[in-house]
Amino acid sequence: MAKTTGKLELRALTKEFGNGSEKVVAVKELSLTINPGEFVTLLGPSGCGKTTALRMVAGFETPTSGQVLLDGEDLSALTPDRRPMGMVFQSYALFPHMTVFDNVAYGLKVKKFSTAQIKKEVGEILDSMNLAHLTNRAPNQLSGGQQQRVALARAMVVRPKVLLFDEPLSNLDAKLRAQMRIEIRSIQRRLGITSIFVTHDQDEAMSLSDRIVVMRNAVVEQSGTPEEIYRRPSSVFVADFIGRSNFLSVNEVKKGGSGKVSVEASGVRLKVNAHPKALKSAHPHLLVRPESVSVKKSSASSKSRKANEGIVKNVVFYGNHVEYSIDTPNQTIAAVVSDPVYDEIVPVGAVAKIDFDESRAWLLPSDSAVIASEE
């Protein structure tokens, strides 16, 4: 069910901490429009400003400049308790002196719901999240995953227009994290609540989001769908932050027709897709994900090998895939071969021939070129 309310706009949101020489810019002119029901993830390394941005939306931080608008209404003057938003905290922040029921009922009591209505609403949401049997437990009697679900129920029961998640899965173990990802996404879809999710975990961002906003040093590096971010990153930083990457240095960059660019990498000529700024960049890099590299045994000796042949330095067999790292004359290449054929894994020390899938490669401008062209 698609909602028509819950459109969130961040306009040139800026936050500076400290004064004078100690001044730190945590978020710099962040502008973002989030459509009703959209799930947007702010992704970036720690210290990139993503949490500060979220806290400005929630109202816990006052922006140095810029605005937050919800359905066209400026929220700047509203304290957190006046904003129709729910927040899920990294530490869950359940009230330790209240039962699960009281925790979830808290927001409804504040909104002066009748006792009967509170009972009904809380009961329904606890039911829907498989928490009904824990109604009268204290938070410290719950497991991490259960605490997480209570925190989610507590934030959602008040029907906020926007849900804010501050790294809510980082305290869970890997298996539970994967399970909670699915749970959060399905509930969010069902209720159609506009959501902002802050994380430094790329898997979380990829699996949850309609759109990922990658942040670095207080500014947005790139904003796009998970597929765009993965396949069409705008910078080496983004490509490196999301997933694993090989960056090949390239020669003889030419326009190759039908929007493609022809480059020479590791002695092979490839026709690849390119970022618009890549052609202008002095040292473009070719992004090839490890899974786009194919590896075959080669009969060449280590001395007679060509530019696209290398010596296998390391092999790790995972069952469903093999990870190689291969020394070529130019650089070390990482390769992932999924579903390897029995007895065809190239052993350490042997020479392997590597091929790049040109349809999945992406030519990137070097980072300095990006910064220069923006100025």
Add this chain to the structure above:
Amino acid sequence: MALKRSGTKYDIFTKIALVLVVAIVFFLIILPLLNILIYSTQPTGSAIITNAFSDEVIRQILWNTMKLGLTVAFLGTLLGFIMAYTQARVEFRGKKVLHIINLVPIISPPFAFATAVIVLFGRSGIITRGVFDWRPTLYGYTGLVLVLTLSFFPIAYMNLLGMLRSLDPALDEAGSSLGASKWRIFRTVTLPLLIPGFAGSFLLLFIESIADLANPLIIGGNYTVLASRAYMAINGDYDIPMAAGYSFLLLLPALLVFLVQRYWAQRKSVVSVTGKPSGRPTVVTSPIARFFLLSVTFLLTSLIVMVYATVVLGAFVKIIGVENSFTLEHFRYLLGGFANAAVKATTFLALIATPLAGIFGMLIAWLVIRKVRRGSEALDFLGMLGIAVPGTVIGIGYAITYNDPVKIGGVTVFPQVAGGAAIFGGAIAIVMVYIIRSSPAGQRSGISLLQQIDPSIEEASASLGASGGRTFRLVTLPLISGAFLSGLMYAFAHSMTTLSPIIFLVTPDISILTQKILAEADQGRYGNVFALCCMLIVLIMVIGGLINLLVRRFQVSTDRPLVTGR
């Protein structure tokens, strides 16, 4: 991420609380201090200050005060450390009992030690004369050092015991796995880590002993210190500016040392408080070390036990050590009219002050940790002033300030609350003193507890739509109720036993138990002194216990590690 989430604007509740706190602090402590400063500029006052080092008499008083402070601080810290180390690292029977005995002096009435020590070890002491036929002179420096060390060493004991227990046992284990002997580990690991604790305890004991008034009055003899001299200026010379001058001389080092203690010694602490101890602390096994530690412990503990035995026995016999026949005449005399009014008034006023002091301390703690951005340290310091400023100085400041209505430009901004002509016979000033003297303890425990509670718990409440006041009431207060309780207990016990500021504020209409004890001790009627001390201790235990029960009913269990993020 910092504990204080510093981005939001102050909500209305915070603003009101802030204004209220500042106003209360102003009238309860700042204004009296300002008046001390103003009065000390008048001729007889400024003469004291300007001649502090040239006038031989004043210089002697200054030196007496410093010498006493330094000796007691040194001995108290040393004893406190030995007791704490024994408690933490030596295995023996009766450890828990020992711990409690070591803490008792903290809540004991001000005269119990001085009088009991005179009875035991004085010129005609039960032990000195009775056992050894020795007639030492206790009055003066020796007696003061003995009594003050016994009274104040528990502060160092608690301080250092806490630090010793929070030392990670893995540090000792690391030392011994690197081949160091236990003695070497003690010298090179344990002691260096405790240095901030030693410094902190030393400074605290110094402040306590230079500020003390009760003991110099009873056992000081001709050994005059600043506190007793300021008292004499009021009660002997009837010279308020002179009292203000001596108060100023006392206030200066007290505040200075307090600042050093708070903002230097505490910062230096390198002891990391980790959640779970990763092993068992090493136990002292060397026979020589054990013998030494246990002997000191045994001696000191028996001394404390003897003092209290003297107090209790002395209350029920005619003249302890002289005429040891059982009698209830002390109690009969006290309850027959002499102390009835004082018992009622003291208890009543302490009961009024207790919840106010508790809430006030919590409110400051909450503002300091959660709300105030710039100047939170200043606010913290303002809240602590009540304990940093010697009681004598507060008392004199109150007497100066509140014996008349406070007027600004001819308009009364605060009524006369002290002195016999004041409303309620001066009771309000006494309650005010109780509050400002005992709220700092609640403030401290509130601050340390709030620092452990994840701020996002309060943010969660705000994001669910609760206002600042509602969040404080529904979430913050229940979570810090443990600290609130201990703040209440301390406030009550401290109010009941405080003397030095009260002495300047009692009126014919309002008499206070501690001041009655002083009067009886002055007259040498030790039987009455002991009986009064017993009554005071029983009152504290019974009413303190009731407060405990009452608050515990409304308390929630927070005795688990709260999840803290980041």
